[in-house]
Amino acid sequence: MTSMELAEMIKRSPAECHKALVREYGRYVYAIVYNKLRGCGTEEDVEECVSDVFADLFMKCKIDAESANDVKYLISTIAQRKAIDAFRSLTARANHIADADDEDMGMLASDFSVEDHADRSELRRVLLDKIYELGEPDATIIIQKFYYNRDSKEIAKAVSMTSNAVRVRCSRAMDKLRSKLVEVGMTI
Amino acid sequence: MNEKKLFDLLENAENDSMNRLIDKCPEISDKQLDRILAKSEKKFKKMEKEYDRNNRNITMTENDTVEGVEHSRRPAWLSTLSMAASVVLIAGIVIGSTVLLNRNGNPFNGEDSLPPSATDATSDSTDTLIVSSVLTGTGTDGTAATEVSTDTTTEAATEDTTEDATEETTEEAAKLLDIRDIAGEWTYQESSGNYTVDKGARNIAQVDINSDGTYTYIDSAGKVTNGRIEFSTEKIMETEFINVNFYSGSERQFSATYRKESQDEMYIGNGGLARLVRGKLPLSKDTPASKADITDITGTWTYQESDGNYTVDRGAKNIAAITVNSNWSYTYTDAEGNTSYGTVVKDAEELNGVDMPYFSFYQNGADCIFSVLYVAERPDEMYIGNGGMARLIRGSYALDSSGDSPLDIRTLAGKWTYQESNGNNSVVVDPIDVGTITVNADGTYSYTDTEGNTSTGTVKTGYEEIGGTKMPTVNFYKNGSFYLGGYYDDAHPDEIYLGNGGMARIVRAG
Numbered sequence: 001m002t003s004m005e006l007a008e009m010i011k012r013s014p015a016e017c018h019k020a021l022v023r024e025y026g027r028y029v030y031a032i033v034y035n036k037l038r039g040c041g042t043e044e045d046v047e048e049c050v051s052d053v054f055a056d057l058f059m060k061c062k063i064d065a066e067s068a069n070d071v072k073y074l075i076s077t078i079a080q081r082k083a084i085d086a087f088r089s090l091t092a093r094a095n096h097i098a099d100a101d102d103e104d105m106g107m108l109a110s111d112f113s114v115e116d117h118a119d120r121s122e123l124r125r126v127l128l129d130k131i132y133e134l135g136e137p138d139a140t141i142i143i144q145k146f147y148y149n150r151d152s153k154e155i156a157k158a159v160s161m162t163s164n165a166v167r168v169r170c171s172r173a174m175d176k177l178r179s180k181l182v183e184v185g186m187t188i
Numbered sequence: 189m190n191e192k193k194l195f196d197l198l199e200n201a202e203n204d205s206m207n208r209l210i211d212k213c214p215e216i217s218d219k220q221l222d223r224i225l226a227k228s229e230k231k232f233k234k235m236e237k238e239y240d241r242n243n244r245n246i247t248m249t250e251n252d253t254v255e256g257v258e259h260s261r262r263p264a265w266l267s268t269l270s271m272a273a274s275v276v277l278i279a280g281i282v283i284g285s286t287v288l289l290n291r292n293g294n295p296f297n298g299e300d301s302l303p304p305s306a307t308d309a310t311s312d313s314t315d316t317l318i319v320s321s322v323l324t325g326t327g328t329d330g331t332a333a334t335e336v337s338t339d340t341t342t343e344a345a346t347e348d349t350t351e352d353a354t355e356e357t358t359e360e361a362a363k364l365l366d367i368r369d370i371a372g373e374w375t376y377q378e379s380s381g382n383y384t385v386d387k388g389a390r391n392i393a394q395v396d397i398n399s400d401g402t403y404t405y406i407d408s409a410g411k412v413t414n415g416r417i418e419f420s421t422e423k424i425m426e427t428e429f430i431n432v433n434f435y436s437g438s439e440r441q442f443s444a445t446y447r448k449e450s451q452d453e454m455y456i457g458n459g460g461l462a463r464l465v466r467g468k469l470p471l472s473k474d475t476p477a478s479k480a481d482i483t484d485i486t487g488t489w490t491y492q493e494s495d496g497n498y499t500v501d502r503g504a505k506n507i508a509a510i511t512v513n514s515n516w517s518y519t520y521t522d523a524e525g526n527t528s529y530g531t532v533v534k535d536a537e538e539l540n541g542v543d544m545p546y547f548s549f550y551q552n553g554a555d556c557i558f559s560v561l562y563v564a565e566r567p568d569e570m571y572i573g574n575g576g577m578a579r580l581i582r583g584s585y586a587l588d589s590s591g592d593s594p595l596d597i598r599t600l601a602g603k604w605t606y607q608e609s610n611g612n613n614s615v616v617v618d619p620i621d622v623g624t625i626t627v628n629a630d631g632t633y634s635y636t637d638t639e640g641n642t643s644t645g646t647v648k649t650g651y652e653e654i655g656g657t658k659m660p661t662v663n664f665y666k667n668g669s670f671y672l673g674g675y676y677d678d679a680h681p682d683e684i685y686l687g688n689g690g691m692a693r694i695v696r697a698g
Binding site: 015018019022023026027028030031032034035036038039047048050051052053054055056058059062063120121123124125127128132135136137138139140143144146147148150151152153154155158164167168171179183 | 194195196197198199200201202204205206208209210212213214215216220221223224225227228229231232235236239535548550556559610611637639641
């Protein structure tokens with residue numbers, strides 16, 4: 001959707017425009033938010049954050065719909081920022097309790113390690129490469145099962161197979177993935 | 189569990205990895221999207237109001253500038269008046285505090301002037317409500333009863349501005365809906381598990397709505413709750429909804445949404461997980477089948493398969509003994525004494541609109557070897573699959589030996605290629621070579637995959653009687669556990685299909 005289309009839709013009917021935005025970008029926003037909140041939030045937290053993203057987007061559309069050159073880029077930016085806010089809010093309780101031991105105070109300067117970050121980034125790329133090497137529908141099954149935490153019944157609908165077939169394929173695909181990861185020095 | 193940890197690595201992905209994860213994101217259901225849209229609209233309306241309030245009366249163009257100072261003259265007597273007011277206020281605080289302290293110091297001052305508590309307010313409300321029923325009894329119509337009831341709420345909490353707002357909305361709603369439209373017998377339903385209530389429901393309670401604005405709620409345990417009903421309106425996406433609020437005393441128990449297009453059902457909440465449906469339906473049992481636990485299947489079971497001629501309940505072979513433990517582990521021992529271990533996982537599957545629990549048996553935490561359906565009414569047998577050809581039956585029975593196989597192991601000796609399907613067609617159409625198996629005449633084998641990894645084990649022959657015909661079977665065991673198995677066909681001695689799906693086979697090499 002371009003900014004001109006968006007502006008025209010808003011003028012025609014804001015309610016219809018909002019509905020169209022949620023239908024078209026709902027899954028996109030969900031995936032971005034889920035990536036940030038997967039480890040700290042519940043499914044309800046993710047849904048709440050997705051609705052925050054769209055509320056912000058509707059507000060942006062109301063004030064100045066035409067300034068956004070690329071709507072998808074705008075949505076992606078809002079989603080990432082909102083998800084980071086939600087992540088901070090959800091993990092705030094844990095962060096408020098910290099040992100302020102004098103010896104450790106020097107380490108509080110930064111908990112971000114460039115080296116670790118680069119390592120994780122590389123491992124992430126390798127892992128996704130190896131999952132994609134499994135081909136379809138194994139890659140979809142593996143990601144939806146272990147990353148998106150969907151059960152076999154839900155995945156079965158997505159890949160048009162039976163639940164039992166999904167379970168068997170998942171088990172075999174995981175064996176293959178293990179072997180592939182061992183080859184490149186990653187172990188599960 | 190390790191798999192889950194591995195996939196934690198994918199969190200906080202950068203753009204290129206994120207794009208791949210977005211590609212594989214599951215579809216979001218229309219209901220979930222509607223729910224997100226409704227929430228977003230609500231938040232947007234709030235933000236919009238705040239924005240409008242902040243920007244009211246400020247209309248500037250690009251060429252406008254702000255300059256100059258606004259002069260104002262305050263009346264000369266204003267400072268004197270402010271000082272006098274301050275003195276009066278301070279004196280009032282001092283005198284008031286002194287009086288209050290003296291009053292608390294003497295418990296026998298004889299004055300019964302305690303401030304009215306919230307409970308008092310509630311009891312007032314109830315009293316007046318009785319008056320409303322009396323009015324109805326003498327011929328007042330339902331609308332009048334609702335108005336009296338509403339007035340009561342306002343009286344009970346005169347200091348609460350929120351309640352005033354509710355009153356206004358209640359009056360508006362009362363114009364749109366008459367209590368007599370919804371009077372009668374209703375059933376309170378909740379979703380039975382994984383789906384919305386319209387696809388699978390449990391009947392939780394019966395609700396009788398009376399035309400005098402009262403209701404009676406009777407749950408499955410026979411507990412009766414009485415209360416009153418109030419209406420309110422809510423606007424979502426420019427559509428006006430009428431909420432029917434069920435109060436017990438001063439507390440709202442639940443709220444149902446009335447829609448003129450669908451007058452025989454009123455949904456409770458936004459998730460589609462509960463509703464009221466018109467009519468008196470039989471209530472569901474208190475413990476739904478989906479609440480089955482491992483303790484329901486803990487114990488000794490026998491794995492039975494059909495003898496080939498009929499379903500397993502009419503003619504069965506006892507294949508293996510299974511012990512299920514309360515810590516979600518199991519032991520599987522076949523007729524030849526081979527034992528394997530694994531874990532049991534519970535899940536639920538919808539059957540005829542009802543969620544039925546099933547337990548899956550995973551060998552060594554990896555391969556699901558079979559799943560059984562648990563039916564609370566038949567706790568001593570659990571069927572595998574839908575064909576009625578295999579089941580677990582509670583108890584320990586003598587196992588049927590596979591007997592002498594018509595197939596000599598030496599027939600199989602030699603080199604075989606292990607092939608799997610490419611995922612799109614059967615292995616016959618698109619075979620992919622996955623590894624090689626060398627079967628030795630002494631009943632051992634070695635398997636080497638395409639990467640050169642080698643494993644060894646034993647291979648055994650047996651037979652299964654299907655329709656009176658003995659079908660020779662070939663089973664490969666790794667570390668004492670069953671690994672692969674298939675049927676041997678004399679007509680095709682150079683290929684053995686593994687499993688029933690046509691997705692894997694071994695073919696003689698060379």
